[in-house]
Amino acid sequence: MILPPGAAHASPAVQYTNPIAARRADPHVFRHTDGYYYLTATVPEYDRIVLRRATTIQGLAGAPETVIWRRHTTGEMGAHIWAPEIHFINGKWYVYFAAGRADDVWRIRMYVLESAAANPLTGAWTERGRITTPWDTFSLDATTFVAGGVRYLLWAQQEPGIATNSNLYIARMGANPWTITGTVTRLTVPTLAWETRGYKVAEGPAVLQRNGRLFLTYSASATDANYCVGLLTASASADPLQAASWTKSPNPVFASNAATSQYGPGHNSFTVSEDGQSDLIVYHDRNYRDISGDPLNDPNRRTRVQKVYWRADGTPDFGIPVADGVTPVRLMSYDVAGSAVRHWDYRARLESNVTPLADSQFRLVTGLSGAGTVSLESANFPGYYLRHRNHEGWVHQRDGSALFDADASFTRRTGLAGSGTVSFESINFPGYYLRHRAGTVWVERDDGTTAFRNSASFILE
Known part of the structure; x- marks a missing residue:
């Protein structure tokens, strides 16, 4: 049967049941060529890095979880183990994560683990140390992507002389996946009202490449119900190391929704559906607004997933964080x-x-x-x-x-x-x-x- 013009281009429905994982924040899902989806995320104890895998997104919900690394008891990498991401680069596995010191928990810096094993859940991991940036300051949320055949590192950092908690930065990767080289570019500083509620934050960058453009999402404001997702956009033919290549959307593209009882969506990653035809946003949120005390001490951020839609002009439409349960279709x-x-x-x-x-x-x-x-x-x-x-x-x-x-x-x-x-x-x-x-x-x-x-x-x- 031949479908009428346009119908054949509708991306097939994908349905999942949320949440995918309870008490797992800052989720990162990586789909590998071995047929598995790999999920890692921040645990509420902030003391270890966990990993699970399944052949389907929904399968991650019930997949056994493995601890692949634990915090040090003294010194560096001894506290606040945050936001791990898993990537496969040049035949090896790498996990990027942030950590404080056991004796100075807010001295947050970025670190990298490496494994040559085929199965990263069972293989040995080597500490490759800290990612060095121009300033020895609060830094976190490293991620990596390739554009135009060049690998880049994106991260969030507090820059001396700028009165914010964190801004976004980009640099080329150097000789290995834990070293940057050349110019470091500041991409954005949180200045808008929705970026500065509670704290002045731009963090958790993630890149989606489609339709001749680079779409860079990031999270803003405090990690309570004010947390939300912003967007930078650049042409795929532009130099991503030039701040002028990027345009900031004036409003958040993904935010709390009282009707669906979803609050503080953010720190997302992107993956694709099992048939490879639909982009998915993976993120965390809470199903209640009010938090007692510091939101970082509230353990109930959950990993969730839903489909990304595309407008006629080629830009992504993330919609709203949908209600718990089965995800909707059109x-x-x-x-x-x-x-x-x-x-x-x-x-x-x-x-x-x-x-x-x-x-x-x-x-x-x-x-x-x-x-x-x-x-x-x-x-x-x-x-x-x-x-x-x-x-x-x-x-x-x-x-x-x-x-x-x-x-x-x-x-x-x-x-x-x-x-x-x-x-x-x-x-x-x-x-x-x-x-x-x-x-x-x-x-x-x-x-x-x-x-x-x-x-x-x-x-x-």
Whole structure:
């Protein structure tokens, strides 16, 4: 079957159940050529580096965890073991992490471990020491990426003479993965209101390369509900060592969301779905806002994952941190390329370039009418469901009535337009399907025409 223009380019739906890992902050997931995803993260005791692996993202949730390194009892690397990242470079494994001294826990610096083992969970690790930068100051969150055949190091550091907690820096890697060389460039300083709540912070850099551009996410403000993600963007053909190559987005691109009960999302990494066709953001947050005492002493940041979407202009849309449980999907029209079902003033419509993204995201959950059915719950209005009323499509809050539950429950079918699509048949009007007509959404009877069947078929993205 040949899909209509645009439909074939919809990235397939990927669904995961969050959280992936409890009490694991600053998560870094690396997908290796051996078929495994590797997850490392900060543990709340700040005393060790852990690693787990699985052949699927969801499999990481139940994968056994191995301690690959523990803090020193004296001196350097003796406290505040933070933000490990695992990378595979030139045939060896490397873990970048930050650590304080046993006798000076806030003397945070960056360090590197190396392993030549095929399996980094079972192999021996060698300490390669500290990453040296121009200043002997608070520094953390080292990460590495390759662009234009050149390997770079990104990190956060407190620079003498600048009254911030940390700024972002970049340099070329030198002769090995724990040495930088040449010019060090300051990429950004936290100055905006959302970067300076509680503390003046730019940290946790991560790079996503797509569509001829480099997208550098970073985390800002205190590590409570104010924590959020910012974005720098550069052309892939520009010199990343030139600060002028990068443009800062004026607003955070990922932030707390009270409706979904997700607070302080940040310190993310990026990976890809199992089929390699969807980018994923991996991050931590909490499912409550109020914290007693120092947020660094609160152990309940959790590792989470969700899909990154792409706008028509080639820029990423991270949406909102979605509710715990199964991640949402979009219902993309089969016959109107690039258009999705979305809610607008509670009316279900078909639209392209939906803003905000979450207006077009729905969680496919067990139907309100019971097993064997499915309901579509709004991503940004949990407890609201796509339903029909007088055959018109609406997104309404569940009222507890049997009629509402039936109106919001469907049987998921292979799409009327054929394989690769899905259709949703009303359970209280058999033979009637969710479809779009004249830009709005209806539940109407299948009349057997190609036009109806195409308009009642969707691609899950």
